[in-house]
Amino acid sequence: MPASGQARGAWGWHPLDSRWAQRIVDAAGVKPGELVLDVGAGLGALTAPLVRAGAKVVAVELHPGRAEKLRRRFTDAPVTVVRADAADLRLPARPFRVVSSPPYGISTALLKRLLMPGSRLVSADLVLQRQVVNRWIEHQAPGANRWSRYYDLSIGIRLPRKAFTPPPHVDSAVLHIQRR
Numbered sequence: 353m354p355a356s357g358q359a360r361g362a363w364g365w366h367p368l369d370s371r372w373a374q375r376i377v378d379a380a381g382v383k384p385g386e387l388v389l390d391v392g393a394g395l396g397a398l399t400a401p402l403v404r405a406g407a408k409v410v411a412v413e414l415h416p417g418r419a420e421k422l423r424r425r426f427t428d429a430p431v432t433v434v435r436a437d438a439a440d441l442r443l444p445a446r447p448f449r450v451v452s453s454p455p456y457g458i459s460t461a462l463l464k465r466l467l468m469p470g471s472r473l474v475s476a477d478l479v480l481q482r483q484v485v486n487r488w489i490e491h492q493a494p495g496a497n498r499w500s501r502y503y504d505l506s507i508g509i510r511l512p513r514k515a516f517t518p519p520p521h522v523d524s525a526v527l528h529i530q531r532r
């Protein structure tokens with residue numbers, strides 16, 4: 353989540369513009385039938401193009417109203433909406449991808465969880481604060497000596513502030529994680 357997310361006020365957020373969401377999903381290269389987690393799914397900006405790509409989506413959203421709207425929006429689609437705290441995310445037991453614009457406040461907790469020993473993560477494309485992306489790709493992040501043996505991290509799409517409404521006060525980019 354760009355800017356300070358919930359710190360700006362209860363459940364403040366910056367949804368992604370649908371064209372940028374489509375670009376992020378296209379760049380992620382999701383294939384039909386793949387299991388994809390959209391963590392902090394909001395109202396489904398990324399969920400919708402993931403469904404169009406043929407993914408089976410687990411949309412994780414903590415806000416009760418947004419989770420309910422997601423359920424209604426994707427009733428007839430291969431989407432499972434889970435109302436849960438992304439910081440306590442239970443990882444799937446089978447291979448999965450992540451395409452997500454999560455709340456920035458939980459970036460580190462989420463990354464540590466996705467990269468923890470035993471994770472079946474295949475790839476992740478996460479919209480994060482640019483300086484957080486830089487820290488992770490430079491291996492200046494927790495556990496780097498362990499996960500860098502299994503995963504390559506790189507910077508993906510750089511997002512202009514106008515890719516969000518309202519525009520945040522910080523720069524954002526996609527952190528791409530790929531299992532070797």
Ligand SMILES: C[S@@+](CC[C@H](N)C(=O)[O-])C[C@H]1O[C@@H](n2cnc3c(N)ncnc32)[C@H](O)[C@@H]1O
Nearest residue numbers: 353367368392393394397414415437438453455
């Ligand atoms: C930046 S918004 C992104 C929403 C959507 N992915 C988009 O791009 O438009 C992050 C979302 O995460 C949700 N959220 C905040 N804290 C969360 C948490 N701890 N666990 C799961 N979702 C959370 C917010 O309600 C919000 O919908």
